[in-house]
Amino acid sequence: MGVTSSDLYDETDAQRYDEDNVSVSTPEVLNPMLDVLAELAHAGKVLEFASGTGRITVPLVNRGLDVAGIELSPHMTAKLREKMPPGRLPVVVGDMATATAPDVGNYSLVFLVFNTISNLRTQAEQVACFRNAARHLRPGGRFLIELWVPQLQRMAPDLHLAPVQFETNGHLVFDTYDLASQECMSHHYRPQPDGSVRYGSGRFRYLWAPECDLMAQLAGLELESRWADWSRSPFTSASPSHVSIWRKPEH
Numbered sequence: 001m002g003v004t005s006s007d008l009y010d011e012t013d014a015q016r017y018d019e020d021n022v023s024v025s026t027p028e029v030l031n032p033m034l035d036v037l038a039e040l041a042h043a044g045k046v047l048e049f050a051s052g053t054g055r056i057t058v059p060l061v062n063r064g065l066d067v068a069g070i071e072l073s074p075h076m077t078a079k080l081r082e083k084m085p086p087g088r089l090p091v092v093v094g095d096m097a098t099a100t101a102p103d104v105g106n107y108s109l110v111f112l113v114f115n116t117i118s119n120l121r122t123q124a125e126q127v128a129c130f131r132n133a134a135r136h137l138r139p140g141g142r143f144l145i146e147l148w149v150p151q152l153q154r155m156a157p158d159l160h161l162a163p164v165q166f167e168t169n170g171h172l173v174f175d176t177y178d179l180a181s182q183e184c185m186s187h188h189y190r191p192q193p194d195g196s197v198r199y200g201s202g203r204f205r206y207l208w209a210p211e212c213d214l215m216a217q218l219a220g221l222e223l224e225s226r227w228a229d230w231s232r233s234p235f236t237s238a239s240p241s242h243v244s245i246w247r248k249p250e251h
C-alpha cells in the first residue's frame with residue numbers, strides 16, 4: 001500500500017488538540033471507556049491505532065496496563081511524549097493500515113476510537129486497517145471501534161449538509177456529504193476570546209456498522225458485541241454512534 005489518504009495532523013493541530021478536546025477528556029467521559037478497555041484487555045497487551053496525544057493511552061498506562069500505539073503524526077506523538085516516555089508507552093509513527101507495532105500477534109486488544117477509521121479515506125485502506133488489527137491480535141484477541149453513524153437523515157437534501165453539534169461554548173459543527181463517493185467533510189467553527197471565529201475542517205470516508213462487519217469478515221474477525229455507547233446501551237436505529245467489538249477466533 002502506498003502513501004496514506006489520511007490528512008496529516010500538523011504542529012498547529014497537535015498544539016491545539018488537548019485544549020480543543022477538553023470536553024471529551026474529563027473523568028466522566030473517559031472512565032466508562034477506560035473501564036471497558038481495561039476489562040477487554042484481560043491484563044494482556046493493548047494497542048491503540050491513532051494514539052494521538054495520549055488522551056486514552058496515558059490514563060490506561062496509569063491504570064497499570066501494558067499499552068502501545070501506532071500514530072501517523074509525529075507532531076501528535078511529540079505531545080504524547082511530553083506526558084509519558086517511550087519506555088512506558090511505545091508509539092510507532094506510521095499508518096495504522098500498514099505499520100507494525102512491537103509484539104505483533106500478541107495483543108489482547110486493539111482499539112480505534114473517536115471515529116478515526118474514517119480518517120482513512122478509501123475503502124481499500126479501511127479494509128487494510130481491519131486486517132492490520134487482526135494481524136496484531138493473539139488468537140482470541142479483540143478489535144474495538146468507536147464510530148459515528150452518518151447522520152444522513154439530518155441532511156438538508158439540496159445542500160448535502162447536516163448540522164452535527166452545537167456546544168454551549170458556541171462550537172458549531174456541520175458535515176457535508178458526497179453520497180456517491182461516501183466522502184464527508186466536517187466544518188468546525190470555534191468562537192475565540194477576541195470575538196473572532198476559528199474555522200477548521202477534516203476530510204473523512206464515512207461507513208455504517210454493516211460495512212465494518214464486512215471488513216471484519218474479510219480480516220477473519222467475528223462480531224462479538226455492538227453497543228450504542230460505553231455503558232453498553234443497546235444499539236438501535238436512533239443511535240448516533242456505536243462501539244463494536246470483533247474477536248479473532250482461537251483456531
Ligand SMILES: C[S@@+](CC[C@H](N)C(=O)[O-])C[C@H]1O[C@@H](n2cnc3c(N)ncnc32)[C@H](O)[C@@H]1O
Nearest residue numbers: 006009050052055071072073076095096114119
Ligand atoms: C481525532 S484524533 C484521535 C486521537 C486519539 N485516539 C484520541 O482519541 O484522542 C485522530 C488521530 O488519528 C491520527 N491518524 C489519522 N490517520 C491516521 C493513520 N492513517 N494512521 C495512524 N494514525 C492516524 C491523527 O494523526 C490523529 O492523531
